[in-house]
Amino acid sequence: MKPCVFILSAACCCVAHAQQVSPASQEAWQAARELTGAVRTGDMSWMVAKMYPPVKRMLADELAMQIKYPDSVERARAVERQSQIRRTMMDDRQTTKAAWEKYRKQELANMAENDKALEAQYRQIGEKLKKQGMTVESFQVSAPFSEYLVVAPSVIGGGVSNRKDDLAREGVDESRVEEGKAQSRIVVLPTTIVYSAPDVDGNRTRMEKKSYLFAIRDERTANESAKARLNKWFFLDASTDVKVLRSFFPDLPLGVRLPSTSVRPLPAR
Known part of the structure; x- marks a missing residue:
């Protein structure tokens, strides 16, 4: 293992088990709480707009x-x-x-068209849930649960690559593509959502779902095409x-x- 990778891996462990919430994870927490309004409206398109x-x-x-x-089978061949x-x-x-x-x-x-199709799919999911009578009563994001510093991916086209010829094609300075030079941060945020929907008899059933979000921020990169998203939470x-x-x-x-x-x-209101 290269020294820089070992140091960064050690940093992952230290950050993940820290007792105090770091300033960066505080920022992730705040950014996630700003999603509350979109979640409560039932509009699923925010999931695509804010997706990593x-x-x-x-x-x-x-x-x-x-x-x-x-x-x-045909799809695999086409890919x-x-x-x-x-x-x-x-x-x-x-x-x-x-x-x-x-x-x-x-x-x-083609990528732009594919993005539109994905956005349409999520929007349709939200519309379907609304038609079924589902409503979100509350959405809460709790304090950061864990945090990791990791080597950022080198995104080439639609995939991930570290090949020198790929990097050169994308205008990346190869001398700067080293572990430790490109850094991302992942923060795990617990969430609680309370929602209700009609059952088969027409009575509203209230449910509480506890889950989590991954908040991801690229902090350093050698990829020119990825710099637009630096220090933004997804x-x-x-x-x-x-x-x-x-992966x-x-x-x-x-x-x-x-x-x-x-x-x-949950008990009915």
Whole structure:
């Protein structure tokens, strides 16, 4: 293990078990509490607007492929074809700057369309819940539960890469792409939501759900295209598996501390 990785990993453990809430996690807490209004309206589009961009990119592209290729086998083949085309463009020394820029322009246009589809999906989920009569009574974000400093991902196109030729194509200064140079912060925030919905008999049932959010902020990066999101808080809910997070942040500790989750009925009002 490289010394800088070891130091950063040690920092993860120290921050995660700190007794006091750090100023950074306080900021994450405040940013999450500002979501209360959007959550209570039942508008799910905030989840896309505030979603951590690399994960949003992954989900949007996956959704687009699912819509275009309903068959899983055909979809897997299409994904491989697209990956092969991109690798060819990246590796082919004969690729001209004009050809690359044309390819990249189309790729960005496709990404924008995929983002719109993801936003529409979340908006439709919110509208469906409203039609079913679900209302949110309260949404509370509790004090930070754990906090981690991790090496930030190098986001290339729609994926994550550390290949030197990929980085060069994206205008990244290779000399600055080192563990410890690019840093992100992940804060785990417990949440409690109280909601109600009509049951089969038409009576309203009140429920309390305890869960959590991942608040993520990129603090340092060598990727020029990622600098626009530096020091901004983004969020992922508990449906995001820690394994998915680790695919973007490989040095995230194995024993990520998460609050307990539960769903329980509440007395009728």
